[in-house]
Amino acid sequence: MEALGMSAQPLAGLKVLDLSRVLAGPWCTQLLADMGADVIKVEQPGAGDDTRHWGPPWHTHGDQKVAAYFLAANRGKKSVAIDFATAQGAQLVKRMAADADILVENFRVGGLKKHALDADSLRGANPALIYASVTGFGQDGPYADRAGYDYMIQAMGGMMSVTGQPDGAPGGEPLKVGVAIADIFTGMYAASAILAALHERTQSGQGAHIDMALFDTQLAVLANQASNAMVSGRNPTRMGNNHPNIVPYRPFATADRAIVLAVGNDRQFAKLAAICGHPEWAHDERFATNAARVTNRDAICAKIEAIMVDKSSDHWMELLLDAGIPAGPINSISEALADPQAVHRGIKQARGTGGLGATPMVGSPVRIDGERADASLSPPALGEHTSAVLTEYVDETELEQLRADGVIA
Numbered sequence: 001m002e003a004l005g006m007s008a009q010p011l012a013g014l015k016v017l018d019l020s021r022v023l024a025g026p027w028c029t030q031l032l033a034d035m036g037a038d039v040i041k042v043e044q045p046g047a048g049d050d051t052r053h054w055g056p057p058w059h060t061h062g063d064q065k066v067a068a069y070f071l072a073a074n075r076g077k078k079s080v081a082i083d084f085a086t087a088q089g090a091q092l093v094k095r096m097a098a099d100a101d102i103l104v105e106n107f108r109v110g111g112l113k114k115h116a117l118d119a120d121s122l123r124g125a126n127p128a129l130i131y132a133s134v135t136g137f138g139q140d141g142p143y144a145d146r147a148g149y150d151y152m153i154q155a156m157g158g159m160m161s162v163t164g165q166p167d168g169a170p171g172g173e174p175l176k177v178g179v180a181i182a183d184i185f186t187g188m189y190a191a192s193a194i195l196a197a198l199h200e201r202t203q204s205g206q207g208a209h210i211d212m213a214l215f216d217t218q219l220a221v222l223a224n225q226a227s228n229a230m231v232s233g234r235n236p237t238r239m240g241n242n243h244p245n246i247v248p249y250r251p252f253a254t255a256d257r258a259i260v261l262a263v264g265n266d267r268q269f270a271k272l273a274a275i276c277g278h279p280e281w282a283h284d285e286r287f288a289t290n291a292a293r294v295t296n297r298d299a300i301c302a303k304i305e306a307i308m309v310d311k312s313s314d315h316w317m318e319l320l321l322d323a324g325i326p327a328g329p330i331n332s333i334s335e336a337l338a339d340p341q342a343v344h345r346g347i348k349q350a351r352g353t354g355g356l357g358a359t360p361m362v363g364s365p366v367r368i369d370g371e372r373a374d375a376s377l378s379p380p381a382l383g384e385h386t387s388a389v390l391t392e393y394v395d396e397t398e399l400e401q402l403r404a405d406g407v408i409a
Contacts, residue, residue, distance in 0.1 A: 007036070007368070007371075008035075008036075008367070008368040008369070008371035008372060008373040008374075009035060009036030009373065010035055010036060010368070011032055011035040011037040012037070013036075013038075014032075014036075014037045014038065014101045015037070015038050015040070015099065015100045015101050015102070016029055016032050016033070016038065016039040016100065016101065017040055017042065017093070017097055017100040017103045017104075018039050018040060018041045018103075018104050019042050019093075019103065019104065019105040019106075019107070019112075019117070020104050020106040020134060021043075021049045021050055021051070021106060022049070022051055022106070023051070023150070023180055023183035023187065024106060024134045024150075024183040024184070024187045024190070024212075024214060025104050025105065025106040025132075025134045025190070026049070026051075026074055026187070027073050027184050027186075027187030027188065028104055028134070028186075028187035028188070028191045028194070029041070029104050030073050030074060030075060030076060030077070030187075030375070031187070031188065031191045031366075032102070032191060032194070033076025033077055033375040033377070034075075034076055034364040034366060034373045034375045035373050036373075037101075037102070038078075039076060039077040039078065040077070040078050040096065040385075040389055041074065041078065041079050041080065041380065042081075042082050042084070042093060042096075043080070043081050043082075043382055043383070045082070045383065045408065045409035046081075048079070048081070048382040049070060051069045051070040051073070052067055053067060054069040054070070055067030055068060055069065059071055059356065059359055059360070061356050061357035061358075062357070064355055064356055064357075064381050066379070066381070068360075070379060071356075071359050071360065071361055071379045072361070072362070074379040074380065075352075075359075075361055075375050075377065075378055076376070077375075077377065077379070077380055078377070078380060078385035078388070079380035079382055079383055079384045079385055079386070080383065080385055080386045080389045080390065080408075081382060081383030081386050081409040082407065082408050083406065083407050083408070084117065085115065086407050088402060088405065089408070090115040090116060090117060092390070092393065092394070092402070092407070092408075093115075094116065094117065094121075094122065094125070095394075096393060097117070097125070098125055100129060101128070101129070101130065101198070102129070102130045102194055102198075103122065103129060103130070103131045104132045104134065104194075105117075105131075105132070105133055105134070106133070106134040106135065108135065108145065108147060109133075109135055109144045109145055110145075119131040119133065123207055123209065126207070127206055127207060128201060128206065129207040130194055130198065130201065130207045130208050130210065131207065131208070131209050131210065132190050132193065132209075132210040132212060133209065133210065133211055133212065134186060134187075134190055134212045134213075134214075135148060135211075135212070135213055135214070136148015136149070136213065136214050136215060137213050137214070137215045138211055138212075138213035138215070139211045148213075148214050148215065150176075150180035150181070150182045150183045150214065151176055151180075153182040153214045153215055153218050154176045154181070154182055154218060155174070155176070156215065156218075157182065157214075157215055157219050157222070158218070158222055158225070158226070159176070159177060159181070159182070159222065160174035160175060161174055161235070161236070161237075161238065162222075162225050162238055162239075163177055163238065164238045164240070165238060165240045166237060166239060166240060167238070172238070174238065181221065182214045182215075182217055182218040185217050185218075185220075185221050186212050186214050186217040189220075190212045193210045193212065194210065197210060224244070224245060228245070241260075242297065244294075246263070246264060246290060246294070247263075247290065247293035247294050247297045247301070248261050248263050248269075248272070248293070248300060248304055249261065249262050249263060249264075250301065251330060252301075252304055252305045252308045253305055253309045254308050254309060254311060254312055254313040254315075255309060255310060255311055255312045255313075256312050256313050257313050257329065257330070258313075258330055259316060259317060259320075259327055259328065259329055259330070260327060260328055260329075260330060261304075261320070261325065261327050262327065263325060263326070264326065265290070266282070266288065268323075268324070268325050268326075269281075269282060269287070269290075269293070270282035271324070271325055272304070272323075272325055273287075274323075275316075275320065275323060275325075276303075276304060276307045276308075277307065278303070278307075281300070281303070286300070287299075287300050313329065317329075337362075346363060346372065347362055347363055347365075348360075348362060348363075349361050349362070349363045349374075351378060352377070352378020352379070353378070354378050354379075354381065354384060355380060355384040356378060356379055356380065356381050357378075359378045359379050361379070382409075383408075386409065390402075390408065
């Protein structure tokens with residue numbers, strides 16, 4: 001019997017009301033859209049999501065201009081421009097929330113209560129609503145009322161203390177990661193929590209209020225570094241491209257350019273030693289185990305690099321990959337997107353026929369039973385779907401009056 005494949009759009013039929021802006025919330029709702037949810041992005045008329053203006057670079061289509069940043073987190077969504085700071089606008093959003101499955105917002109704690117758009121108010125009218133709040137520091141605690149942006153969260157959450165060159169090395173200072181990982185991971189954790197709440201709702205019929213904090217997430221994704229600190233009682237330090245727990249696991253110079261070796265176990269190290277012409281390293285008590293190599297990091301890395309620097313990266317890559325040793329070049333972003341594997345997997349895309357035309361984007365990495373979970377809609381122009389969406393909630397006369405009053409656009 002032929003196996004039945006699962007749809008790559010498993011969330012089809014679910015309605016998501018997206019009141020979030022910038023990155024963490026939109027990243028969450030974009031993932032839900034990729035998996036088939038109908039995501040309605042509510043934006044401020046005339047301004048929209050802050051990231052629409054975070055350029056250059058800009059994507060242009062006709063008279064439309066939007067920052068590339070916005071495109072990264074908003075595919076698969078319908079944009080509805082509503083000023084819910086007005087009583088009429090807030091009432092309209094309440095109507096939309098009454099039949100929504102999920103609502104995602106990232107206003108400061110209490111910021112939506114004055115409009116009666118907070119979790120208690122909306123879940124009172126729709127007990128099945130899954131309401132996800134994304135903030136800098138969570139719904140409670142001494143910092144609950146503080147605003148939070150990724151950069152400051154990376155600083156406060158310990159990430160910058162382990163990122164960058166060591167003290168005393170050229171350029172040695174704490175550095176943020178090159179993308180907003182606290183935002184992105186919070187969005188992904190939020191999506192996971194929403195899916196868990198959806199499963200629970202199938203049994204209880206009740207929704208939930210999900211409380212996601214960038215600060216909590218940043219601490220969580222410190223992973224082994226946080227565990228190292230708690231177990232050892234010592235703060236991990238910045239080590240540049242070295243790994244605190246694995247050796248050799250860093251770039252090595254070759255005759256033309258550096259390549260990264262990621263030797264994760266002693267079997268791989270023995271193969272590397274043989275490739276380097278020194279099989280005896282695998283039996284040397286200083287290097288035979290990973291723990292010994294961590295202790296003698298500088299000695300073994302110097303030996304490896306002294307050998308690798310004499311021949312080209314292509315020479316070493318062929319030998320390393322043939323031996324099953326993880327290794328790769330240090331690509332630019334353009335090189336990475338043009339890599340044969342990325343091309344084969346269809347990662348780089350340029351599609352869409354909406355208000356912003358064909359937009360360049362990195363597609364969803366999710367594949368389900370061999371099918372990509374890619375949203376069908378490209379990122380929207382501001383207010384592109386206002387009329388189409390709101391006709392489900394108001395008649396044509398009210399729609400025109402709301403437009404005339406400046407409540408919608």
